[in-house]
Amino acid sequence: MSWALALMQTALFVAGAPLLAGWIKRVKCRLQNRRAPPVTQPYRDLVRLFRKELLLPEESSWLFRAAPYVIFGAMVLAAAVVPLVALRLPTAEIADVIVLVGFFALARFFQALAGMDIGTAFGGMGASREMTIASLAEPALLMAVFTLAMSAGTTDLSVAIERILGSGLVIRPSFVFAFFGLLLVAIAETGRIPVDNPATHLELTMIHEAMVLEYSGRHLALIEWASQIKFMIYAVLITNIFLPWGIAMGFGAGALALGAAAVTVKLAALAALLAVSETLLAKMRLFSVPQFLGFAYLLCLLGMLSHVILEVGG
Amino acid sequence: MTGLRGLDLTQQLILLLAALVLFTSFVMLAQSRLVGLVRVFAWQGVLLAVTTGLVAHVSGHAHLYISALLTLFLKGLLIPWILHRLVIRLGLERKREADANRTLVQLGGASLVIFSYYVALPAVQLSTLFTRNTIAVSLAVVLLGLLLMIVRRKAVSQVVGFMSMENGLFFAAVVATYGMPMVVELGIAFDVLVAAILFGVVFLQIRASIDSLDVDRLNRLNESEP
Numbered sequence: 001m002s003w004a005l006a007l008m009q010t011a012l013f014v015a016g017a018p019l020l021a022g023w024i025k026r027v028k029c030r031l032q033n034r035r036a037p038p039v040t041q042p043y044r045d046l047v048r049l050f051r052k053e054l055l056l057p058e059e060s061s062w063l064f065r066a067a068p069y070v071i072f073g074a075m076v077l078a079a080a081v082v083p084l085v086a087l088r089l090p091t092a093e094i095a096d097v098i099v100l101v102g103f104f105a106l107a108r109f110f111q112a113l114a115g116m117d118i119g120t121a122f123g124g125m126g127a128s129r130e131m132t133i134a135s136l137a138e139p140a141l142l143m144a145v146f147t148l149a150m151s152a153g154t155t156d157l158s159v160a161i162e163r164i165l166g167s168g169l170v171i172r173p174s175f176v177f178a179f180f181g182l183l184l185v186a187i188a189e190t191g192r193i194p195v196d197n198p199a200t201h202l203e204l205t206m207i208h209e210a211m212v213l214e215y216s217g218r219h220l221a222l223i224e225w226a227s228q229i230k231f232m233i234y235a236v237l238i239t240n241i242f243l244p245w246g247i248a249m250g251f252g253a254g255a256l257a258l259g260a261a262a263v264t265v266k267l268a269a270l271a272a273l274l275a276v277s278e279t280l281l282a283k284m285r286l287f288s289v290p291q292f293l294g295f296a297y298l299l300c301l302l303g304m305l306s307h308v309i310l311e312v313g314g
Numbered sequence: 315m316t317g318l319r320g321l322d323l324t325q326q327l328i329l330l331l332a333a334l335v336l337f338t339s340f341v342m343l344a345q346s347r348l349v350g351l352v353r354v355f356a357w358q359g360v361l362l363a364v365t366t367g368l369v370a371h372v373s374g375h376a377h378l379y380i381s382a383l384l385t386l387f388l389k390g391l392l393i394p395w396i397l398h399r400l401v402i403r404l405g406l407e408r409k410r411e412a413d414a415n416r417t418l419v420q421l422g423g424a425s426l427v428i429f430s431y432y433v434a435l436p437a438v439q440l441s442t443l444f445t446r447n448t449i450a451v452s453l454a455v456v457l458l459g460l461l462l463m464i465v466r467r468k469a470v471s472q473v474v475g476f477m478s479m480e481n482g483l484f485f486a487a488v489v490a491t492y493g494m495p496m497v498v499e500l501g502i503a504f505d506v507l508v509a510a511i512l513f514g515v516v517f518l519q520i521r522a523s524i525d526s527l528d529v530d531r532l533n534r535l536n537e538s539e540p
Contacts, residue, residue: 171326173333294417
């Protein structure tokens with residue numbers, strides 16, 4: 001029963017990710033006075049890409065062909081770990097949040113390898129940029145995770161959220177810092193404005209797009225889908241850790257429906273917030289990204305310190 | 315978590331505001347534009363005033379309301395306004411300050427926080443007030459102000475660092491002992507105000523004599539161009 005629910009939750013996660021991407025695009029278009037595509041547009045794009053012919057570069061090896069499946073697989077497994085609608089699911093108990101960070105690293109590693117495999121200038125450049133950003137973002141992400149783990153006394157996401165829920169409304173300075181730190185990391189890691197612009201193919205600025213430039217057909221569809229799932233994982237992490245109210249504690253139909261409705265509302269609100277910030281901000285220079293991530297790291301570090309200084313003693 | 319759950323919401327809010335005061339100190343270290351620096355300093359003053367007001371509300375010390383109002387008026391509005399006007403008058407509002415490696419400075423700041431936590435531990439154990447944990451934070455604000463004075467070259471930033479140190483001391487007095495006697499507090503507040511005005515005069519003097527506010531130039535004794 002619980003395994004079936006876990007599978008269903010993961011399926012919902014994977015199927016819902018393009019919808020979140022479509023929703024952000026729609027809000028953003030509205031804010032910028034453009035005509036918005038329908039919310040289901042990412043699904044149509046994925047279907048179109050799956051139907052298209054697969055073209056492989058002449059120089060590519062098996063690595064180039066295997067990478068999309070590895071990336072997509074890692075993201076699906078990562079999505080299984082994150083509590084979306086209900087807590088205490090068996091998949092969440094197998095792996096904790098550090099494994100989640102590991103899945104991200106695995107996917108990134110293969111993406112960078114695939115970018116370098118074809119030997120084009122863009123692939124190598126994109127891979128090097130992606131790794132530069134990741135090497136700065138990952139410590140900040142882990143620091144935010146440790147802040148959460150120290151407050152909740154565990155690295156298991158499901159148990160941690162349950163404990164946060166159980167302690168009621170407590171204003172924790174550490175969580176305020178960790179929230180903003182995690183938000184900045186999420187923006188950098190999922191390649192949103194102001195760090196990267198997923199809608200551009202300008203060679204001076206692109207990071208993620210440079211690596212996947214040679215992909216086509218179903219490979220490209222899998223990679224795009226994986227990055228949508230990654231974005232959704234970050235969004236769910238942020239909303240469910242810092243605003244866990246509404247998530248289903250039991251497996252009853254009512255609790256599950258309430259959990260699904262709550263997470264939908266929270267994700268829609270977070271995505272709208274992100275769309276507003278993307279409309280207000282301009283993309284920053286690549287060389288100021290380290291400063292941006294340094295600030296994210298500082299926020300997470302301050303979260304940890306304020307937990308130790310202000311919250312433990314006493 | 316156990317420490318926080320024993321407090322009510324207002325007390326938790328005070329701890330959050332204390333953490334935000336510390337955060338503004340870090341933002342000041344990161345800020346390279348003088349106008350932005352002065353603005354963040356004003357925010358620190360406002361946060362300090364709100365914290366003092368809340369401490370007054372929780373502890374029931376009426377004189378703290380007066381110091382909260384004084385802080386809001388002097389450190390949140392008047393002194394930032396004087397500094398802002400000075401920056402505009404000296405024509406520095408578009409200048410960016412090239413300072414040392416900013417990430418390194420911020421990590422240094424973080425280690426100062428850890429150091430002040432370590433130093434304040436014995437004092438924390440002696441106190442019974444619920445704000446005792448913020449003593450380390452106030453000490454850290456003092457040290458971060460000092461760090462700002464060390465790493466910056468422009469005289470205006472150094473003055474902001476100095477004022478931020480004073481903020482830290484005031485904060486320490488509020489959270490450690492629920493404020494100093496009113497006479498002392500009034501004296502310090504007006505001293506700081508006078509200092510802000512005097513610094514303005516000194517800025518103009520420095521600029522008139524070395525044609526820049528870069529205090530590193532004061533080290534040179536000859537008159538040749540760099």
